[in-house]
Amino acid sequence: NAGVTQTPKFRVLKTGQSMTLLCAQDMNHEYMYWYRQDPGMGLRLIHYSVGEGTTAKGEVPDGYNVSRLKKQNFLLGLESAAPSQTSVYFCASSYWGTGNTIYFGEGSWLTVV
């Protein structure tokens, strides 16, 4: 089972460039999430989606946009990358409802120079 797949795994961007991170899940999960992980700060929620066509802001949404055009995909966009967005990005998904496990992808390492 593929589970949650993220692409690309590594990327180096110049300040001001744009890019999109793609997340795909094959578990038919309703909920999908994008987190960033920084040393000493744990995981912080950027945006999430509770279903196809819906998105919502998390703790740190500034500088990012997302789209969920298909149930299995959740895209994270950086319109104008900044060095502060250098981080490891994790996509995750879960079934709707309470108490469900959240499943993570392998991560995408992004460096903005």
Next chain:
Amino acid sequence: AQSVTQLGSHVSVSEGALVLLRCNYSSSVPPYLFWYVQYPNQGLQLLLKYTSAATLVKGINGFEAEFKKSETSFHLTKPSAHMSDAAEYFCAVSSMAGNQFYFGTGTSLTVIP
């Protein structure tokens, strides 16, 4: 709002010694609590979760956690540490709607031979 606090960003134990990783939660209602493990350069994997069925929860790789409502704690333990347990451990709580997960800042476990 729900939140979790992990006490101790770094914990070192000798191989064969008891592992104790601390997590306290803040929630106005009975929470759903999780422990995840992250090995280097990988995503997060579920160790165990508490969903009110039993206060002592057993997980994978010999780990277990006890939910103590009076102490608002959900500490993770393992009787005997193994070298392969060296990793980052995250405590998390889900929102009552189940559509957001809040993670602690993580505890890095080092196992000394």
